Amino acid sequence: MNLHEINEGLKLIENPEIGIRLMAQDNREAGDQAFREVNRLFHNLLASAKTLIEHTRIFMDKYYTGTSIHQAYSQKIRDDYANDELCRFIQDLRNYMLHQGLPHSEMSLSAQRDGYIETTISLDVEKLKLWSRWSPKSKQYLLKSGKKIKVSTITGEYGNKINALNEWLHTHLHKYHEHELDELKSMRDEYISKYGEA
Secondary structure, eight states: OHHHHHHHHHHHHTSHHHHHHHHSGGGHHHHHHHHHHHHHHHHHHHHHHHHHHHHHHHHHHHHHTTSHHHHHHHHHHHHHTTTOHHHHHHHHHHHHHHHHOSOOEEEEEEEOTTSOEEEEEEEEHHHHHTOSOOOHHHHHHHHTTOSEEEHHHHHHHHHHHHHHHHHHHHHHHHHHTHHHHHHHHHHHHHHHHHHOOO
């Protein structure tokens, strides 16, 4: 839900018709309010990222320790997430936020010669680099990011990774419990044939 909410907020700001109005001098209050709201939603996303990781790990440890699904999940995390630059950056950015405050960001408008207009909210990479506690993977991510990182780029790419993991886990849990689910379906069908829909 945090991911959905911030992406919806960013869509509004990155719609040039709306973004230009929000950045107009006579709409300063509305623009400031939209900017604050996206920063609040970004804070919520960063805080919830670690919560989601921990809750999923605890769930898997509590119910599936010693099983093939737990081994597959642990391997998936090691292979695709533990050393991923963006995932590491999100976790470090959460720690940055706890110790330093919200990262420096700005709402900006840029126009190209071909008439293309972009309105967005970005993080200042040079200011982020001043923090001394970035992990090596986060440093690599920052080095590749240029001078600014669009918040929508971060949330879009991270959202894709988290959604892919959720889909993978759902598919594998369903397959792991296939026998029990078939049994449950048979019991339900039998109940319906005797008593009708519940």
